[in-house]
Amino acid sequence: MFEKVEDYPVDPIMIGADYFAQDPRADKLNLTVGIYQDGDGNTPVLHAVKLAEQRLIETQTSKSYLALTGDAEYCRALGHQILGMDIYDSLVAAQTAGGAVALRVMADLLAQIPDSPTVWLQTPTYGNYVPILIAAGARFQAVPYYDPILREIMFEQMLDGLKEARTGDVFLMQGVCHNPTGADMKPAQFDALLNLLEKKGVVPWIDLAYLGFAQSFAADCDMAHKIAARFPECIICITLSKSFGIYRDRAGALFVKTNPQDRAHMQRALSAIVRSGASHAPDHGPSVVRTILEDASLKKLWLSELDQMRMRVTKVRKDIVATEARDFGRNDLGYLAYQSGMFSLLPLTVDQEKVLTQNHGIHIVKGGRINVARLTANDIPHLIRAFHSATSNS
Numbered sequence: 001m002f003e004k005v006e007d008y009p010v011d012p013i014m015i016g017a018d019y020f021a022q023d024p025r026a027d028k029l030n031l032t033v034g035i036y037q038d039g040d041g042n043t044p045v046l047h048a049v050k051l052a053e054q055r056l057i058e059t060q061t062s063k064s065y066l067a068l069t070g071d072a073e074y075c076r077a078l079g080h081q082i083l084g085m086d087i088y089d090s091l092v093a094a095q096t097a098g099g100a101v102a103l104r105v106m107a108d109l110l111a112q113i114p115d116s117p118t119v120w121l122q123t124p125t126y127g128n129y130v131p132i133l134i135a136a137g138a139r140f141q142a143v144p145y146y147d148p149i150l151r152e153i154m155f156e157q158m159l160d161g162l163k164e165a166r167t168g169d170v171f172l173m174q175g176v177c178h179n180p181t182g183a184d185m186k187p188a189q190f191d192a193l194l195n196l197l198e199k200k201g202v203v204p205w206i207d208l209a210y211l212g213f214a215q216s217f218a219a220d221c222d223m224a225h226k227i228a229a230r231f232p233e234c235i236i237c238i239t240l241s242k243s244f245g246i247y248r249d250r251a252g253a254l255f256v257k258t259n260p261q262d263r264a265h266m267q268r269a270l271s272a273i274v275r276s277g278a279s280h281a282p283d284h285g286p287s288v289v290r291t292i293l294e295d296a297s298l299k300k301l302w303l304s305e306l307d308q309m310r311m312r313v314t315k316v317r318k319d320i321v322a323t324e325a326r327d328f329g330r331n332d333l334g335y336l337a338y339q340s341g342m343f344s345l346l347p348l349t350v351d352q353e354k355v356l357t358q359n360h361g362i363h364i365v366k367g368g369r370i371n372v373a374r375l376t377a378n379d380i381p382h383l384i385r386a387f388h389s390a391t392s393n394s
């Protein structure tokens with residue numbers, strides 16, 4: 001029977017990790033990973049998380065099942081933090097195993113709506129959206145978002161592509177620190193996009209994965225807040241993997257703003273979809289997050305640790321640009337200083353990507369994505385030299 005199983009495409013990020021493991025060179029460099037790393041190449045457990053975990057061990061009295069949509073207290077603490085109390089009352093909420101499950105639950109729901117809406121996606125965007133939408137059986141179409149060669153957002157082309165969207169369709173965008181481009185819309189562009197979505201009756205779907213990595217946790221929630229305050233219906237998916245450094249503990253949430261008369265049946269729909277798929281979300285990561293958000297001193301500590309992660313990423317970006325100018329007399333990578341978050345795209349052809357990996361041992365995600373958080377001070381000149389060599393030889 002299993003011989004009939006078709007060959008499944010594997011996420012390029014995972015393929016990249018495999019290639020890296022097989023590379024025998026001692027000085028190889030893995031820029032494929034989608035996690036924060038400090039200057040020593042570690043992904044530390046935050047002190048605030050450790051303290052919250054200790055508190056949970058001492059105080060937790062049961063590990064029985066939660067509701068299918070999770071711990072209402074966790075959803076409320078998170079929703080209040082990100083969107084504010086007033087908006088939270090108009091939402092349907094579910095605790096999910098990270099952001100990927102929040103996305104999948106929503107994709108399932110959209111696919112099951114009669115005359116299901118089309119989900120409009122940016123190109124390029126997070127590599128797991130399409131597999132999730134396909135697995136759910138949801139309809140989707142793409143509009144341009146970013147030109148890696150020009151190193152800029154294709155804003156007019158994106159709006160132009162959305163002219164085809166129908167009322168009731170959905171536009172899936174990211175909050176801050178766009179993955180994989182690092183290029184976020186300017187506030188005026190974001191406002192113009194919302195004007196268009198509103199005019200066309202397209203429902204915004206915002207995916208928040210890097211809150212705190214652009215300007216600050218509070219400022220990075222602005223886009224979601226603006227959407228939820230303005231639109232009668234919208235979708236918000238969140239992962240806390242990066243903001244709390246709890247990748248494997250799987251903390252996320254799905255918030256859906258609905259018209260008041262739709263809330264009860266939407267809550268039942270979300271419960272039913274969760275039951276038949278992911279079933280109950282894990283508790284540990286979300287309980288850590290709730291404990292931190294509900295305690296002023298833990299929250300202060302967490303926010304300062306998040307600030308440190310953001311400042312490191314910003315510094316690496318600036319160091320790349322300064323090193324290229326000072327030691328190489330060039331500014332090919334100057335755009336990195338204006339982008340945000342862990343990821344950016346190197347403007348490379350497929351052949352140039354191969355040169356980077358084969359000749360220089362630098363592993364990046366297909367399409368040119370690098371994780372700047374992975375770079376140590378010594379890696380920076382190595383990357384610049386390899387990039388110049390790859391782009392001048394082919």
Ligand SMILES: Cc1ncc(COP(=O)(O)O)c(C=O)c1O
Nearest residue numbers: 034098099100126179209239241
């Ligand atoms: C934009 C975006 N959305 C969602 C996710 C999924 O997060 P998680 O792995 O916590 O489910 C990621 C993870 O990298 C991401 O970059």
